[in-house]
Amino acid sequence: MEYQSPNVFISYSHDSQAHKEKVYKLSGQLRRAGIDCWIDQYDPIPIEGWPKRMMNGIRDADFVLMICTRQYQEKLNAIDQQTPGNGVKWESTLIMNTLYREGTLNRKFIPIVFNGDDKHCIPDILFGHSYYDLSQPKEFDDLCKHLLGKLRKEKPALGATSSNQKLLSNKLPTVEGEFFGRKTELALLDEAWSSPNTNIVQFIASGGTGKTKLLRHWLDRNLPKIDTLLAWSFYSQGAREDKQISASPFFTHAFSLFSSAQLSFSSEEEKGDHLANLIRQENCLLVLDGLEPLQYAGNGMRGELKDRALRQLLRSLADHNSSLCVITSRITVYDLIDRKDSTISHALSNLDVEDGVRLLKSLGVHGGEAYQEEHEQLSEAVKEYQGHALALFLLGNAIHTYFDGNILARNQLDELIGNYDGIERHAFKVMQAYQKWLADTPELKLLYLLSLFDHPIEKSVLEILWKKRIPQLTSDIHNRAWKIAIRDLKEKHYMLFSHDNNDELLDCHPLVREYFGNQMRTSYQEAWDQAHEVLYEHYQQVPSEYTPNSIEQMQPLFYAIQHGCAAGLCQRAKDEIYWPRIQRENSYYMYHELGAMSEDLAIIANFFVKPWEELSTTLNAEEHPAMLARAGFDLRALGRLQEAKAPLSKGLDLQIKLGEWKHAAGIANNLSELHLFLGEIKRAKHYGVMSIELADKSEDLKSQSMFRTTLADVLHQAGECEQAIKLFYEAEEFHKLNQPNSEYLFSVEGYQFCDLLLDNVIKNPEKILEVIKRAQHGLKYAGDKQLSIALNQLILGRAFLIKTTLTAPHTKTAGKPNKTRHLIPSETHPAHAVPPSTQKNKDLSISNNWIDKSVNRLRSSGHKWFLPSALLARATLKRLSGDFSSADRDLTEVYDIVRPSALKLYLVDYHMEMAWLLIAKNNQPQAKIHTQTAAKLVNNIGYFRRKEALKKLEEQLS
Secondary structure, eight states: OOOOOOEEEEEOOOOOHHHHHHHHHHHHHHHHTTOEEEOGGGOSSOTTOHHHHHHHHHHHOSEEEEEOOHHHHHHHHTTTSOOSOOHHHHHHHHHHHHHHHTTTOOSSEEEEESSGGGGGGSOGGGTTSOOEETTSHHHHHHHHHHHTTOSSOOOOOOOSSOOOOOEEEEOOOOOOSOOOOOHHHHHHHHHHHHOTTOOEEEEEOOTTSSHHHHHHHHHHHHGGGOSEEEEEEGGGGOOOTTOOOOSHHHHHHHHHHTTOSOOOOSSHHHHHHHHHHHHHHTTOEEEEEOOGGGBOOSTTOOOOBSOHHHHHHHHHHHHOOSSOEEEEESSOOGGGTTOTTTEEEEEOOOOOHHHHHHHHHHTTOBOOSSHHHHHHHHHHHHHHTTTOHHHHHHHHHHHHHHSTTBGGGGGGSOOOOSOOOSTTHHHHHHHHHHHHHTTTSHHHHHHHHHTTOSSOEEHHHHHHHHHTTOTTTTTTOOHHHHHHHHHHHHHTSOOOEEETTEEEEEEOOHHHHHHHHHHHHHHOHHHHHHHHHHHHHHHHTOSSSSSOSSHHHHHHHHHHHHHHHHTTOHHHHIIIIIIIIISOGGGOHHHHTTOOHHHHHHHHGGGEEETTTEEOTTSOGGGHHHHHHHHHHHHHHTTOHHHHHHHHHHHHHHHHHHTOHHHHHHHHHHHHHHHHHTTOHHHHHHHHHHHHHHHHHHTOHHHHHHHHHHHHHHHHHTTOHHHHHHHHHHHHHHHHHHOTTOSSOOHHHHHHHHHHHHHTTTTOTTHHHHHHHHHHHHHHHHTTOHHHHHHHHHHHHHHHHHHTTTTOOOOOOTTSOOSSOEEOSSOEEOSSOOOOOHHHHHHHHHHHHHHHHHHHHHHHTTOTTTHHHHHHHHHHHHHHTTOHHHHHHHHHHHHHHHTTTTOHHHHHHHHHHHHHHHHHTTOHHHHHHHHHHHHHHHHHHTOGGGHHHHHHHHHHHO
């Protein structure tokens, strides 16, 4: 039977515009969770009339959500009285009649409260029934499960004794050999596990040090105490620090484990917060092993996380966790550096000498006959290999297998050939010896085959390679010999293991894969290419649909592109898979339908020799500009702004060489916006001027208009307002030529112009009316474009907030400067609350409604880069209203958004508004620190739009 989404009707009262927005947001969240929800805002003028529409809606709904507030309760209780608004009264009559017919049995009507205090507003007839308080994080998820029929758990058979059901998922790699030492680390984990003050522990060490083995041992020892476990290894997707991987498989697995009803999110941050809430409510021990592929690790990089959802998850758990999160990585997670009170970072050292000796002895290694002589010889070997756990394990097994366990025979191992600098070279030295000992054997060929993959591999896939009889790799080796090779690498050499306790899924240590992969690529390039081509052909045939619909269904195609590019078939991989089957050509399916920029970036990384600068020569040269632009787009969308510069710059140069003026103008415009976000105003000017010159060459009216507004906005931020205004009006003339029915700029371009006009209302108060008119025009032309709607709502909110200050009194207290008129980063307004008056209160209320709408819409539609502007405006409004805690929350969110990507303009705005808030709280010392930080940034980056506002702030403090 085909699944039918539940039909849900929401009954609520129009208490305020803000309340209506909350209901609108709730309905949107439910729809994204797969629940067919309806509210009156979707159809404000039903053709059948309201009475019939409500009757049909309640009758046909599987569930009716009743949003209970004081006004809702009053209207429901006033059925026989004359009060404004008949919707709730009509709906309540239908609801009570339905309950009467059912004999008060209720499966349909569900009370909802947005605030725990409103539970007293639940109608008496439903007071004894279940309700959901959506101010509690877990309640929304439970509501979704209720509506989707997933809340009810299957009743287990009655057993002889009761036992607690555990939720355990352990995806850590299998690690061979006995465990020795690490008493300090085990004690640290035990202490952190029992301490309410420690939320995250991260172990930092190079590859092969024994991080995973430590976790495996501690988990095995404590498993009886653990009720809920989520352990995940990112090594299963590749272990190189420069490897581009996605965190999506982890999130997909986690949401499945916790039976999350919500699977789509308006932003990556919302996804991270949602998982953090699920982990907290399940008291889940979270283990993340091998995090380095998701961190920045190049020269000058600090170890920041590349994935925004994962960053938000960890920062949220660092702030509040009901259990413990344990991380292993080769690099410290920089995003947790400001969470030192709740996070422990521990550098895992190599094995000490005594534990290294014990490890060698456990593998059957010995020295001289006398105890003291043997101990000295074994200790010398441990020191020689610097206590590197993997190296000692491989060495001990090799000595036992090939030299009867005599440790002195290690001197027969050749010196390592090649440029290996890290401590891993000790392990590579032993692998080099194995390569020599296993020459021309199926075992060595099997190690080569495993190096073709950066993830655990099924035996069935290896069999495809065996059957192809690839020269120098799989020719002349029979099936039985392969099986013996698997057995010997597992049981004799301990270089192969079954992944996740599945004998059909094979894996090896990432360093083993790295070494033998380099050797094969160097010595057997032709076999390397042929093997990858076989895998390319195989994986592209795996999906049952030509164009799979989900990331999970596309995974074989991702593998196909990876192997195709490794085989030197980049053009085929692009033409046969990436463009037609993944992106669905010009529909850009990964972005528009799946919002999967992280996965898209991981795919296109395969076309690069050096991310994100040098593309493979096996991709046609004419394809390079588009692929570079795609990389830049993904990087920018993911908040990786510094990395986005390189592909966009190179793409711009190529488009200019090709004479593609319109495309080149678009890239130059993107670079101008990018540099402006980063506070690099001179570079933003440079690319802004270039974009206009290229747009004029293209003679494309839309580009000529849009790109002038980009440069005008840059000039505005630089404090060059007269030139900016001139350029905006020039852009508007091009806009009218392209859009004859629109007298004003709209969308982002209209927002930028209004942003400038709002800065000039002190000198020209009448401009406030023009701004309001322009914003209303923008709303008219916005259609269903969420960003355009939200930006015009923000302009209206800011305009009405500024309007409250235009008639503020100019009085001064004795000997003190007037405190009622001061500039802050984004508004003209007083430093403290405005004097109460009917008109001012009305304007403040209107401002609050518009800004709230803008914040909610920007957040729900995922437009992260504009959200700080709306949050800053709301923080200002809350401060002026005396709601300091709400202002503080908004400013904290601003900082969390802008700090990881170093958005310096927003950072200035944050510090200045925080200074005003601290002044309002009478905390001048801290306000001075924020002011000094802002002043330094303003001067360093040339953000002279804030120069006058900064001067006012400094005067206030002096």
